[in-house]
Every structure is written in C-alpha cells, then in structure tokens.
Amino acid sequence: MSEQVGLETNIIKMKSDIPVNLSTKDLHVWYGKNEAIKGVSLEFEENKITSLIGPSGCGKSTYLRSLNRMNDEIQIARVTGEILYHGKDVNTPETDVYEMRKNIGMVFQSPNPFSKSIYDNISFALKRHGIKDKSALDEAVETSLKQAALWEQVKDDLHKNALALSGGQQQRLCIARAIALKPDVLLLDEPASALDPISTSQVEDTLLQLKEKYSIIIVTHNMQQASRISDYTAFFYLGNVIEYDETRKVFTRPKIQSTEDYVSGNFG
Ligand SMILES: Nc1ncnc2c1ncn2[C@@H]1O[C@H](COP(=O)(O)OP(=O)(O)OP(=O)(O)O)[C@@H](O)[C@H]1O
Ligand SMILES: [Mg+2]
Structure with missing residues (x-):
C-alpha cells in the first residue's frame, strides 16, 4: 500500500488514492544539539491503526509528541518541517494549539486520570471547550465511555473517584477522555505497557473498535x-524511519534487514 520512494530513508508516501489526514514533511526535532528526529516524511491513512516500533531512544515518542505539538512544552525542543493536518501545516506560530489538540488527542504511557470523579474526568475538558449543558455533558460522558468499552463497568459509579479504578480501567477512561472531544486522530504512547495481559487485550479491543471513527497512531x-x-507499521531507528509498510509485510517480508532483525528479536 505504501511505497518507499527510491531508497531514501524517511520519505514514505501512500499511493495517491489512499485518504490521508495527517502527515509530516521533513520533520526534524532537536533537543539542544541532539537531533532526535532526522527529517521524517510519513503519511497516515484515515481510519487505520499505525504502529511506531523501534528500539529504546530511537525517537518514537518524540515523533508522536510532535504530531500534536506536545514538544512545545519541552523548553529545549525545536521542531522544524511541516505537520500537515488535512493538508494544512499546523507547525506554525499562528496555529491554535489548544484547538488542534482537540482534533489530535493523546493518551500517555501510564494512565493519568485526574483525582476527580469518572464523570468529571470526561466532562472537564468539554466544559473548558464551552459545553455547559448538563444533558449534552451526560450524553458525551456516556457515549465516550461506551466507545472506550468502559460504560458497563462504571455506569452506576460515575461519581466515584477515577483513581479507584484498576489500571486497565483507568487507561480506558483516559481514552474516553480523549475521544470525548471528538478528535479524528488519536495518538497513544505505549498505552498498555503498564497493564496486565487481560487489560492489555481489552485496550487492544477498544482500539480496534475505535478505528472505525478515528485514525490511531500507537507507539508500542x-x-x-x-x-x-x-x-501499518513504521520501524524507527536512530531518529530515522527505516521502513514503513502494511503491518503484515513488515512482519513477514520486510524489505530491510535491520527491520527483519528487529521484528524477529535479533536486533543489537
Ligand atoms: N525531554 C527530553 N529532553 C531531552 N532529550 C530528550 C527528551 N526526550 C527525549 N530525548 C532524547 O531524544 C531521543 C529520543 O527519545 P524518545 O523518548 O523519543 O525515544 P523512544 O523511541 O520513545 O524511546 P523508548 O522506547 O525508550 O520510549 C533520545 O536520545 C532521548 O534521550
Ligand atoms: Mg518512548
């Protein structure tokens, strides 16, 4: 589906008939003098799940965070190149980052619900975005908890503190919180790494259901x-994207030897 243009690392375009809602062009990220992302151009297909894989320190989180400008929060980080959301560059000073993060939501590695009720965890951001009507809030809380496959477990306890939920439930609450704002892209940085196998599989099932509505990019x-x-899977190494293709190809017939070594566990 994707094609590697020439033999150049980092520049991977989708075929022209594939709908793309997010892409980067020549994206570089520096932390001071350390160049953590070295000119990555990738396109993400709508309503698909794309995994970013690669060894520790190769820049997966840095790249993911740049997609919704979270690196802005890191003082020494500098990001150049284009981040195109529906064709518009959002890596510009004029971009309303707050509004943009409503469209490109993020879920972090460790579940980080607020020490508030389950209901308030979800309604908080909605209120800040101007939704005040109680029935609209009730409906948004219910819908997003249902989409995150948590509703049945918490519907009678919406006013319980979110920190009393299990880790897997907290992570699904964080997913519900992110999707309540109706983003169309959801970024997840190792969302299941702190979870047991059962919770992990629940989070995975949730993501598979969500891709009908959202484009999902996940570091794992x-x-x-x-x-x-x-x-799709993108293999990152030392700040470059070495290979990006349909997941089954990356795992069964990778084009590049280092990808094969990594996916088969023989790396390094
Ligand atoms: N906040 C930061 N300040 C300075 N350097 C950073 C910061 N975050 C990451 N880096 C550096 O950028 C490089 C890429 O790190 P990054 O966290 O993106 O890797 P990663 O692929 O997500 O690794 P892991 O799999 O361990 O999470 C590393 O050299 C790291 O030290
Ligand atoms: Mg990381």
Whole structure:
C-alpha cells in the first residue's frame, strides 16, 4: 500500500488514492544539539491503526509528541518541517494549539486520570471547550465511555473517584477522555505497557473498535500487539524511519534487514 520512494530513508508516501489526514514533511526535532528526529516524511491513512516500533531512544515518542505539538512544552525542543493536518501545516506560530489538540488527542504511557470523579474526568475538558449543558455533558460522558468499552463497568459509579479504578480501567477512561472531544486522530504512547495481559487485550479491543471513527497512531514495544492491531507499521531507528509498510509485510517480508532483525528479536 505504501511505497518507499527510491531508497531514501524517511520519505514514505501512500499511493495517491489512499485518504490521508495527517502527515509530516521533513520533520526534524532537536533537543539542544541532539537531533532526535532526522527529517521524517510519513503519511497516515484515515481510519487505520499505525504502529511506531523501534528500539529504546530511537525517537518514537518524540515523533508522536510532535504530531500534536506536545514538544512545545519541552523548553529545549525545536521542531522544524511541516505537520500537515488535512493538508494544512499546523507547525506554525499562528496555529491554535489548544484547538488542534482537540482534533489530535493523546493518551500517555501510564494512565493519568485526574483525582476527580469518572464523570468529571470526561466532562472537564468539554466544559473548558464551552459545553455547559448538563444533558449534552451526560450524553458525551456516556457515549465516550461506551466507545472506550468502559460504560458497563462504571455506569452506576460515575461519581466515584477515577483513581479507584484498576489500571486497565483507568487507561480506558483516559481514552474516553480523549475521544470525548471528538478528535479524528488519536495518538497513544505505549498505552498498555503498564497493564496486565487481560487489560492489555481489552485496550487492544477498544482500539480496534475505535478505528472505525478515528485514525490511531500507537507507539508500542510489543511486537505481538503491533501485528495484532495495526494496519501499518513504521520501524524507527536512530531518529530515522527505516521502513514503513502494511503491518503484515513488515512482519513477514520486510524489505530491510535491520527491520527483519528487529521484528524477529535479533536486533543489537
Ligand atoms: N525531554 C527530553 N529532553 C531531552 N532529550 C530528550 C527528551 N526526550 C527525549 N530525548 C532524547 O531524544 C531521543 C529520543 O527519545 P524518545 O523518548 O523519543 O525515544 P523512544 O523511541 O520513545 O524511546 P523508548 O522506547 O525508550 O520510549 C533520545 O536520545 C532521548 O534521550
Ligand atoms: Mg518512548
């Protein structure tokens, strides 16, 4: 589906008939003098799950965070190049970052619900975005909890503190919180790494359901997870994207030897 243009690392375009809602062009990220992302151009297909894989320190989180400008929060980080959201460059000073993060939501590695009720965890951001009507809030809370496959477990306890939920439930609450704002892209950085196998599989099932509505980009160290849930996989190494293709190709017939070594566990 994707094609590697020439033999150049980092520049991977989708075929022209594939709908793309997010892409980067020549994206570089520096932390001071350390260049963590070295000119990555990738396109993400709508309503698909894309996994970012690669060894520790190769720039997966840095790249993911740049997609919704979270690196802005890191003082020494500098990001150049284009981040195109529906064709518009959002890596510009004029971009309303707050509004943009409503469209490109993020879920972090460790579940980080607020010490508030389940209901308030979800309604908080909606209120800040101007939704005040109680019935609209009730409906948004219910819908997003249902989409995150948590509703049945918490519907009678919406006013319980979110920190009393299990880790897997907290992570699904964080997913519900992100999707309540109706983003169309969801970024997840190792969302299941702190979870047991049952919670992990619940989060994976949730993501598979969500891709009907959202485009999902997920960083994972879990090769089985990448091959189970993602349509596309990008292999990052030392700040470059070495290979990006349909997941089944990356896992069964990679074009590049280092990808093969990594996915088969023989790396380094
Ligand atoms: N906040 C930061 N300040 C300075 N350097 C950073 C920061 N975050 C990451 N880096 C550096 O950028 C490089 C890429 O790190 P990054 O966290 O993106 O890797 P990663 O692929 O997500 O690794 P892991 O799999 O361990 O999470 C590393 O050299 C790291 O030290
Ligand atoms: Mg990381």
